[in-house]
Amino acid sequence: MTITKEMGIMEVVSQYPETVEVFVNAGMGCLGCAAAHFENIEQGAGAHGIDIDKLIEDLNAAIEAK
Numbered sequence: 001m002t003i004t005k006e007m008g009i010m011e012v013v014s015q016y017p018e019t020v021e022v023f024v025n026a027g028m029g030c031l032g033c034a035a036a037h038f039e040n041i042e043q044g045a046g047a048h049g050i051d052i053d054k055l056i057e058d059l060n061a062a063i064e065a066k
Contacts, residue, residue: 002042002058002060002063002064003016003019003041003059003063004061005040005041005042005045005052005056006040006041006042007040007041008037008038008040008045009023009028009031009036009037009039009040009041009044010031010037010039012025012037012041012059013031013036016059016062016063016066017061018063019059019062019063019066020064021062022055022058022059022062023055023059025058026045026048026050026055026058027046027048027049027050027053028044028048028050035047041055041056041059
């Protein structure tokens, strides 16, 4: 697994732009908000009530499909 829940949201988006759609579809459409710049994926998913394991799985699938 390349992307982990401990990684920063913007770190992942910057390194893997193809993940933006996954974040938005999961309900984390506020990638431009201030919190996205300092929260890790687990914190952001928790704040939005998103299943972290499913999100990580989907993010990794997106980068593997590239």
